[in-house]
Amino acid sequence: MQFCPKCGSILIQKRKNYGCPQCSYTTKEKVKLSVKENLGEKKQIGVLKEDEVDVLPIVEEECPKCKNKEAYFWTSQTRSSDEAETKFYRCKKCNHTWRMYS
Numbered sequence: 001m002q003f004c005p006k007c008g009s010i011l012i013q014k015r016k017n018y019g020c021p022q023c024s025y026t027t028k029e030k031v032k033l034s035v036k037e038n039l040g041e042k043k044q045i046g047v048l049k050e051d052e053v054d055v056l057p058i059v060e061e062e063c064p065k066c067k068n069k070e071a072y073f074w075t076s077q078t079r080s081s082d083e084a085e086t087k088f089y090r091c092k093k094c095n096h097t098w099r100m101y102s
């Protein structure tokens with residue numbers, strides 16, 4: 001899979017070559033198109049190593065699943081820096097993980 005160098009969209013196959021669906025960018029190169037990749041949810045949330053969980057702060061937040069009131073808390077800023085960071089919570093009891101956009 002390849003991204004448009006101009007606007008960052010995923011390149012698609014056009015009639016003669018590959019190009020961007022958003023802008024006029026085209027390329028003569030062969031682009032690997034991955035069909036297996038799940039575009040919506042590339043980064044799975046809640047994938048943490050066990051030793052990482054140990055250092056996470058615990059906050060008072062109600063688990064939407066089991067109503068437990070303690071959850072591990074961390075944030076991530078994976079997208080562009082002008083976007084608000086995402087808050088992640090993981091239930092201490094059932095390990096359910098959810099996120100909140102500030």
Ligand SMILES: [Zn+2]
Nearest residue numbers: 004007020023
């Ligand atoms: Zn583009």
Ligand SMILES: [Zn+2]
Nearest residue numbers: 063066091094
């Ligand atoms: Zn829970």
